[in-house]
Amino acid sequence: MTRKRELFAFGAPSATASRRQALLASAVGLLLLAGGAAASDKKYAPGVTDAEIVMGQTMPYSGPVSFASANGVGDMAFLKMLNEQGGINGRKLKLISLDDGYVPPKALEQTRKLVEQDNVAFIYSSLGTGPISATAKYLTDRKVPHLLFNAGTDKFYSSEFPTLVPYFPRYAFQAEVLTRWILKEKPDAKIVCLYQNDDFGRNFVDGLKRVLGAKAGNVIKEVSFEVRDPSVDSQVISLAETKADIIMVASVPARPVSQAIRKAADLGWKPVFLLMPVTNSVETVLRAGGLENAVGAISAAWMKDPSDPGLQNDPDVKAWNAWMDKYIPGADKRNNSYHFPYLKGWMLKNILERAGNDLSRENLLKVANTMPKMSLPLLLDGITIEGTPELRTMRIIRFNGTTWVPISDPITATQ
């Protein structure tokens, strides 16, 4: 209904349309407007009926980061579980998940298709800085919520994009929590940075220096790498020369982190590795670099890594394993793209439950941004969300050779 109304509204003032046509169009438009008003009494967004809620997303099912498209598979599996349990308030959930190839223009095209042709109620958890950048303004203009998007780039968290609802802690928060640990535990340590040469890497290096403040001079060397570089050995050799105490490695792919851990050990350099939460998995990152070489590494965490060998008796991890075995049998459980959908799936469930029968886009946004204080499956002990679903609280963890162990109380990012 909404879509048609807008088409007529745009068509009416056209210079080529005759006066008669314009009048006719206005009249039809008015009629539709009235129809729209009647529908809105029921407080349903497009795509919502008494029986169903339709949502959409785009995922990089093809292209360079296709490993992350497991997020879409995980989202589907979680909704399937909810539907088998009767759906939410009697409504079944339907997710249309389209391929964007990690190409921003394609993400926009597919998102427009979802909104304008498939009439989805909202976008659920599309993935990646590029695709989300490309669609943020369109969704904001259209007032279509994008709930629990998958990216940590700081600019998406501004009031410029009020329909974007985060759950992933922004990179600035992650950098802040890690840096506060340095300031408290190793204030005089010499620090070097190995960072991915893009917004992600630079966000972390800038965040580190900003929080260090007067101590920013402790960062004595910064070296970048390209995601396509076959090896970062050369960079690590340059950094090892400084004999620094701490090396921060800011990377999205696992390879540079594993290579840095191994090369430092080969060179006989034993710094403390400061690893980003996205690349600290025991199984996919540390094992390749050598578990014995990674002992003492520091990172921040808000959720349990269900593939961590030390957590297999944890009740949350057991529940996650049962869910995986039932809904995505045979999948590689080490891929963290299967971990996030489970966590944010519970957030979505909570939002839709509290929205009740007022499933208008306005109310969905309002409910999503006023979460009660709550803990969720797979969150570390002591970590909760409140207000927006964004996770602001983390704990510092240290690698002991087999598993990550929390070594700090929850730290809440403030800046």
Place this chain on the structure above:
Amino acid sequence: MDALLFQITSGITTGFIYASLALALVMIFQSTNHINFAQGEMAMFSTYIAFTLVQAGVPFWIAFPTTLLGAFVMGFVIERFVLRPFADAPVLTIVIVFIGLLVIFNSIAGWIFGYEMQPFPSPFPHSWGTRLVSAHQLGIAVVTLSVLAAVYLFFRFTSLGLAMRAAAQNPVSSRLVGIRVGLLLAVGWGLAAAIGAVAGIMAAPIVFLEPNMMAGIMIYAFAAALLGGINNPAGAVPGGIIVGVLENLAGAYVVGTELKLTTALVMILLVLLIRPAGLFGRTLRTRV
């Protein structure tokens, strides 16, 4: 000073990897005048085969030749059934077929083996290594030089090698003296795929095994092949080593790491502009 030595040895190691893949590129270029853009992905796929065999308990030094044989068959079959129908097609068509192969291999590998990075064990005993040169670095040098020697001996001293050289240089005359040019083209593809598999298996312990592992290496291998002379297999090794060392030194001391990958691209451009035959290539003149 210490760091400089490490930069050079690390550059030589990666240089040998570039050299093996460059050798595979040169093999196909010699017989068909085409650059196979899918060479890196075919190598990656072969490496997964080796990995699967090793995972299944096959000892490495049995899995290695088995994989090379498998790669040979793969290359042979691709030439016969995918490339042959386009034998007389314009160059652009062939390029598109190569890019298609690249995407297909990449996606199939991800689909079958997953996108998670796998550690790949080095087959060389640790005791070989020193602080400056690790066992694997030494092993790569030995293996790459052996492959080069084998290629040389094969072309120089076997009748099949002679026939392949003839088929590449003058297909019409070769056909007239009874050489099956078409079959030998496929054999050439098979050999290139096997050499690529060596490159993949040697690279995997360093870059780790994942479907995109060869993407960066392919750019450097291309630079190495051009620098060494795209029509001279022996040039691939010095080409690879020069690219590997220059890349490290330029990144660490001259242009900075931001332009490390760009260095390879600039090298490609410079060679094409100044000396298209490369350092060790033959300059071809076509008489009309």
